[in-house]
Amino acid sequence: xxxxxxxxxxxxxxxxxxxxxxxxxxxxxxxxxxxxxxxxxxxxxxxxxxxxxxxxxxxxxxxxxxxxxxxxxxxxxxxxxxxxxxxxxxxxxxxxxxxxxxxxxxxxxxxxxxxxxxxxxxxxxxxxxxxxxxxxxxxxxxxxxxxxxxxxxxxxxxxxxxxxxxxxxxxxxxxxxxxxxxxx
Numbered sequence: 480x481x482x483x484x485x486x487x488x489x490x491x492x493x494x495x496x497x498x499x500x501x502x503x504x505x506x507x508x509x510x511x512x513x514x515x516x517x518x519x520x521x522x523x524x525x526x527x528x529x530x531x532x533x534x535x536x537x538x539x540x541x542x543x544x545x546x547x548x549x550x551x552x553x554x555x556x557x558x559x560x561x562x563x564x565x566x567x568x569x570x571x572x573x574x575x576x577x578x579x580x581x582x583x584x585x586x587x588x589x590x591x592x593x594x595x596x597x598x599x600x601x602x603x604x605x606x607x608x609x610x611x612x613x614x615x616x617x618x619x620x621x622x623x624x625x626x627x628x629x630x631x632x633x634x635x636x637x638x639x640x641x642x643x644x645x646x647x648x649x650x651x652x653x654x655x656x657x658x659x660x661x662x663x
Contacts, residue, residue: 484524484577491576493599498500498512499510505534507534508534508609509528509532510525511531511618512531512580512609512640514527514565515528515531515641516642518643521557521643521645524643525643527642528641532612532646533594535577535578535581535607535610536578536647538569538572538573538576538579538647539573539575539576540572540579542572543568543572543573543576543579546565546566546568546572546657547560547565547566547578547579547582548584548635549568549577550562550563550564550565550566550575550582551571551582553565554582554585554586556569559586559589559590562582562586563583566577566579566583566586569582570583572600575606576606577603577606577607577610577613577625578603580599580600580602580606581599581600581603581610581612581613581616582586583599584596584597584600584603584613585616586594588619588620593623593624594614594618597617597620600613600614600616600620601618609640610640611637611640611641611644614633614634614636614640615633615637615644615647616638617630617638617649618630618631618633618634618650621633622650622654627654627658628658630650630652630654631654631655634647634650634651635651638651
């Protein structure tokens with residue numbers, strides 16, 4: 480549970496950053512993912528990850544950006560109804576902004592609505608297949624559902640995109656042990 484909370488807090492940390500819709504040909508993101516893959520030390524990897532999150536938070540629409548930031552703050556203080564209205568508005572205004580879907584997926588997760596969270600994660604990944612946060616969230620949901628093979632797959636996909644997700648390595652090892660019947 481601590482890992483789940485830490486993941487949610489990490490996602491919320493990036494809430495107040497500016498926002499733009501994901502573009503698969505986004506040369507800035509392409510460069511950032513190349514730099515992430517090449518990062519040799521954890522500090523550099525973290526700096527690049529932070530920049531990727533910043534980029535994902537950009538919708539290109541100041542009103543949607545403000546709603547996304549306000550919704551994330553509302554979610555972080557437990558004002559879930561307000562957060563839902565704001566995220567719904569972001570999605571309506573900027574349906575190609577992956578982070579609108581991802582934030583709403585996080586909110587659904589916090590509300591315990593895993594089915595709705597998975598639907599929003601699927602939309603996130605359709606827009607931004609490299610979204611390691613969404614893939615990690617999917618792994619957490621499948622772990623909570625005790626669907627260990629699906630959780631393992633989601634975590635492996637996240638790690639394939641971002642090899643610097645150390646917490647995910649521990650989850651993968653735990654799930655592998657569980658699936659192989661080893662004592663954990």
